[in-house]
């Protein structure tokens with residue numbers, strides 16, 4: 001037997017037992033003729049005491065050697081309260097080095113100064129750290145909790161293929177050229193979307209999968225080319241039924257991972273309300289600092305910034321905070337607005353001079369008393385508060401203010417960092433106008449059903465059509481999205497008409513799904529939660545790489561196994577490919 005106990009098992013009650021432990025040398029200290037070492041395994045740490053005269057070879061031990069020791073459990077005179085096993089030590093009677101270890105290329109105790117690429121190159125060592133171990137234990141519990149809840153709701157876990165035709169998520173596919181069929185390739189799934197819909201046609205009724213998704217996208221800080229979703233599809237459901245499952249699922253995950261009691265149902269916010277109050281379709285509802293549309297309030301001013309926005313059909317969006325700001329602070333907030341393409345951030349201070357409330361700041365000179373009053377009233381601003389305004393195109397003014405709001409929330413500690421504030425955002429527009437190509441683009445994948453009461457607008461006014469699609473949002477982060485799907489061919493072809501996709505185009509891409517819809521496809525809908533993302537947020541990080549065992553770096557490479565790697569000539573010939581050097 002390699003061990004009788006793990007390094008987290010022994011307590012005072014075990015005093016006097018003879019035990020065998022195995023693990024890594026976590027720390028080692030020589031003290032006269034005694035050697036104290038902390039022995040570590042996945043479960044914890046146990047202090048071992050060795051007599052260097054009895055075991056002279058302990059002097060050659062270094063951190064991270066793998067050893068096995070047998071000995072007697074002794075109670076410590078002064079317990080180490082930092083360790084679960086801190087009441088005891090094991091006094092070694094037998095000791096063996098199972099393996100040596102070279103000097104580590106990274107410091108497991110202090111990762112601060114280590115570059116991301118070194119962490120990824122030696123990921124197997126990075127994963128020895130207790131923080132990473134804890135993240136993966138939590139990830140495991142989250143997966144179990146998801147399965148537990150979905151199983152309890154009659155869902156079936158079904159795997160869908162990895163080598164497939166193509167999926168409609170809108171990113172680029174990774175391709176796998178076929179050796180047998182030269183010139184043809186499989187796609188790796190961007191999601192199991194079509195396959196889960198087909199499972200509904202088959203009558204499975206409720207499906208889930210912890211599904212790998214692969215998208216060949218430009219990598220951003222928080223993206224990975226492959227990631228995991230809790231992917232769900234259900235038959236005979238309305239939006240509300242889907243919301244109930246999403247809420248129950250997340251509630252169980254939070255309960256079973258960190259014992260957090262999440263209140264349900266969550267607030268439901270329409271897309272229009274989210275855009276109006278938060279300026280963004282993923283609102284952080286932990287704090288109630290709302291945006292206001294000042295477009296009407298500022299009409300007729302002689303402030304060129306406002307007028308330029310009004311003349312080009314833009315908006316003037318503002319908010320008021322009950323606080324005064326320094327020049328440096330307002331400059332920093334302006335810089336944030338500019339990241340989101342705003343031309344600037346108008347800052348005004350509300351003053352109360354002898355009972356006359358008015359605005360101060362360079363823009364104030366261009367605003368009549370009446371307009372100043374309009375602004376103060378619309379924002380509900382109090383004396384000594386500060387007003388921030390962006391006047392710009394519709395989307396820019398809202399988005400820039402959304403991020404100014406977010407920054408204010410963080411700086412002014414307007415929320416509890418530990419809170420999980422979920423909401424559903426729904427009623428998204430089905431189509432977006434593409435001014436360059438003068439056509440309607442789909443705002444979601446093409447199987448997303450329009451609201452049934454909006455079907456008539458498909459031909460008359462596509463801009464009015466709202467979709468039966470929804471996002472699950474947590475603290476301002478989109479965690480999941482989904483929709484009720486189109487299950488009828490006639491509706492599908494009308495939607496495709498709007499976006500200028502012919503039935504032939506669609507047949508070529510997704511013909512097998514459209515064909516399946518001829519054979520009694522039930523009404524169905526679903527969603528997919530970013531599993532890495534929710535686990536990361538529960539672990540208290542925004543970086544999904546902290547909860548993925550072997551992630552890629554920001555260039556899409558893995559410094560550990562050095563992929564992607566050059567392809568050899570023979571492999572290329574086998575799959576019938578010739579590479580042209582750039």
Ligand code: ASP
Pocket residue numbers: 169190191192193232481482483526527528
């Ligand atoms: N397949 C969608 C996605 O990956 C989720 C869904 O609509 O179920 O975002």
